[in-house]
Amino acid sequence: KAGVTQTPRYLIKTRGQQVTLSCSPISGHRSVSWYQQTPGQGLQFLFEYFSETQRNKGNFPGRFSGRQFSNSRSEMNVSTLELGDSALYLCASSFLSDNYGYTFGSGTRLTVV
Amino acid sequence: EDQVTQSPEALRLQEGESSSLNCSYTVSGLRGLFWYRQDPGKGPEFLFTLYSAGEEKEKERLKATLTKKESFLHITAPKPEDSATYLCAVQTSERAGSYQLTFGKGTKLSVIP
Numbered sequence: 001k002a003g004v005t006q007t008p009r010y011l012i013k014t015r016g017q018q019v020t021l022s023c024s025p026i027s028g029h030r031s032v033s034w035y036q037q038t039p040g041q042g043l044q045f046l047f048e049y050f051s052e053t054q055r056n057k058g059n060f061p062g063r064f065s066g067r068q069f070s071n072s073r074s075e076m077n078v079s080t081l082e083l084g085d086s087a088l089y090l091c092a093s094s095f096l097s098d099n100y101g102y103t104f105g106s107g108t109r110l111t112v113v
Numbered sequence: 114e115d116q117v118t119q120s121p122e123a124l125r126l127q128e129g130e131s132s133s134l135n136c137s138y139t140v141s142g143l144r145g146l147f148w149y150r151q152d153p154g155k156g157p158e159f160l161f162t163l164y165s166a167g168e169e170k171e172k173e174r175l176k177a178t179l180t181k182k183e184s185f186l187h188i189t190a191p192k193p194e195d196s197a198t199y200l201c202a203v204q205t206s207e208r209a210g211s212y213q214l215t216f217g218k219g220t221k222l223s224v225i226p
Contacts, residue, residue, distance in 0.1 A: 004156070034217075042200075042216050042217065042218040042219065043157075043202075043214075043216040044216075045215070047214060051153070056213050057214070090156050090157070101161065102214075103159065104156030104157045104158070105156050106154070106156050107155075107156050
């Protein structure tokens with residue numbers, strides 16, 4: 001059974017650019033959540049999508065956005081990149097939007113220079 | 114605001130030396146408490162979910178317990194392969210129906226042969 005797949009694994013971008021990260025959940029999973037992980041702040045919730053609808057959003061600026069497609073695949077976009085956006089971005093999927101052991105992907109390591 | 118505090122930040126154990134990791138939380142309504150393990154360069158791996166005070170769950174050398182204010186992850190006779198960062202997270206009832214976890218910053222465990 002394939003796990004949660006995140007692409008790309010690594011990205012280097014320049015300040016001011018924008019970036020799109022992709023997440024393919026486990027087959028049959030309809031809920032996808034995104035988290036940002038940094039050494040200083042740990043894991044912080046970005047947003048959650050369920051059946052193509054954003055159900056919840058964390059305390060991040062509007063530069064961070066996302067969407068979910070009909071096949072449950074999700075993308076997140078960060079516009080006007082800042083140095084502080086350098087982080088590991090993690091995606092987690094679950095069958096329902098509930099606490100049944102969400103499965104995380106290996107993440108995308110974004111470096112902004 | 115929901116808060117999760119993990120201690121210690123780092124822990125070095127000799128192989129076979131049992132110990133406990135602590136996760137204390139302040140939330141308005143706990144729906145579930147999660148433990149994850151994270152290896153370097155990888156996403157968090159689900160270990161346990163606890164729902165109510167007094168609940169205990171075990172998996173191999175790990176045992177998680179929950180009280181009204183904190184959770185413990187007991188590690189019995191650890192092996193070097195147990196070395197990882199252990200993350201605690203809470204889901205609150207206000208956000209029931211929409212998945213969002215508030216994470217602690219983790220305990221980095223090193224088990225020395």
